[in-house]
Amino acid sequence: MAMAGRITPAVRIGVSIAIATGLYGISFGALAVASGFSVAQTATLSLLMFTGGSQFAFIGVVGAGGTGAAAFGAATLLGIRNAVYGAQINRMLRPRGWLRPLAAQVTIDESAATAASQTDPKEQRRGFWVAGLGVYLCWNLFTLLGALLGDALGDPRQWGLDGAAVAAFLGLLWPRLRSREPVAIAVVCALVTLVALPWAPPGVPILLAAAVAAVWGWFGRGPADEGLEPDVAPKLGQESAR
Amino acid sequence: MTLWAWIAAGCVAAWAIKFAGYLVPVRWLESPRMNRVAGCLTIGLLASLTTMNTVSAGQGLAFDARIGALLVAAAALMLRAPFLLVVIVGATAAALIRLL
Numbered sequence: 001m002a003m004a005g006r007i008t009p010a011v012r013i014g015v016s017i018a019i020a021t022g023l024y025g026i027s028f029g030a031l032a033v034a035s036g037f038s039v040a041q042t043a044t045l046s047l048l049m050f051t052g053g054s055q056f057a058f059i060g061v062v063g064a065g066g067t068g069a070a071a072f073g074a075a076t077l078l079g080i081r082n083a084v085y086g087a088q089i090n091r092m093l094r095p096r097g098w099l100r101p102l103a104a105q106v107t108i109d110e111s112a113a114t115a116a117s118q119t120d121p122k123e124q125r126r127g128f129w130v131a132g133l134g135v136y137l138c139w140n141l142f143t144l145l146g147a148l149l150g151d152a153l154g155d156p157r158q159w160g161l162d163g164a165a166v167a168a169f170l171g172l173l174w175p176r177l178r179s180r181e182p183v184a185i186a187v188v189c190a191l192v193t194l195v196a197l198p199w200a201p202p203g204v205p206i207l208l209a210a211a212v213a214a215v216w217g218w219f220g221r222g223p224a225d226e227g228l229e230p231d232v233a234p235k236l237g238q239e240s241a242r
Numbered sequence: 243m244t245l246w247a248w249i250a251a252g253c254v255a256a257w258a259i260k261f262a263g264y265l266v267p268v269r270w271l272e273s274p275r276m277n278r279v280a281g282c283l284t285i286g287l288l289a290s291l292t293t294m295n296t297v298s299a300g301q302g303l304a305f306d307a308r309i310g311a312l313l314v315a316a317a318a319l320m321l322r323a324p325f326l327l328v329v330i331v332g333a334t335a336a337a338l339i340r341l342l
Contacts (some may be wrong), residue, residue: 085287089263116288160335167332171315173288185282217279
């Protein structure tokens with residue numbers, strides 16, 4: 001894919017995701033303060049924990065009267081998937097030296113998904129860092145805003161930001177669904193998640209889906225990359241190649 | 243332990259988990275079979291994330307405006323809309339459905 005200036009497809013996706021996800025920080029900030037956290041504690045969670053699902057779980061448990069230990073357990077369980085992302089990003093980008101701990105800090109759903117949406121290693125790198133650092137910046141800025149202003153800004157769901165998240169993840173998944181096998185994997189993993197959500201502890205459904213997908217890949221037949229290689233803008237004629 | 247101590251512990255654990263992934267030797271992940279696993283894993287994670295964001299509500303399911311966002315986003319993708327437009331269309335759909 002030709003590089004037209006610095007605004008490459010990966011950069012565009014990264015920026016879109018950073019804004020959509022970052023705005024969500026408002027609801028985290030407001031909810032944390034409403035759950036009894038100080039502004040400093042709220043900001044610390046976004047700066048250092050920096051993994052949205054875990055942060056919401058942490059304040060949710062405390063807000064509901066749970067112990068600090070229970071909050072820690074729920075948040076940590078929800079964060080386990082980030083290790084899977086870490087291994088994937090390390091395999092793709094191979095960051096060296098001080099970049100490794102920094103890359104680890106911004107390894108989240110959004111940055112991993114943006115990187116994985118690209119085939120060109122340069123684009124994978126741009127996508128990861130733009131989405132990772134972009135979400136980090138926006139998420140922390142809006143966390144602080146939400147914590148300081150409380151509910152004055154209203155619920156981000158009112159502006160449809162939860163719909164933006166749904167559309168963004170579907171948008172990253174879509175280009176991969178080019179042949180029968182990826183579609184089958186996606187449907188099975190979506191069903192596993194759907195069935196597990198009501199009874200499994202938060203964070204476990206996505207791990208179950210990941211396990212199913214990994215086993216599928218391990219025992220699958222056919223060429224290594226058949227229909228599975230990522231590319232957010234599929235080239236014409238690829239369908240007919242298989 | 244105080245709340246601050248649990249916050250600190252949670253932050254350390256979150257980063258340590260992320261970093262642990264980076265410590266998996268790359269050579270373990272470099273084989274045709276692991277390429278397949280990585281490809282399948284990405285699809286499975288994205289499908290799971292899409293599902294979670296569409297229907298999860300705490301520890302349970304809720305079928306609300308987000309389903310509309312999913313359908314409208316899928317329609318936009320079928321029409322080959324660019325990524326940013328898909329995201330905007332998804333947000334607009336959810337906001338409009340809530341207004342009704």
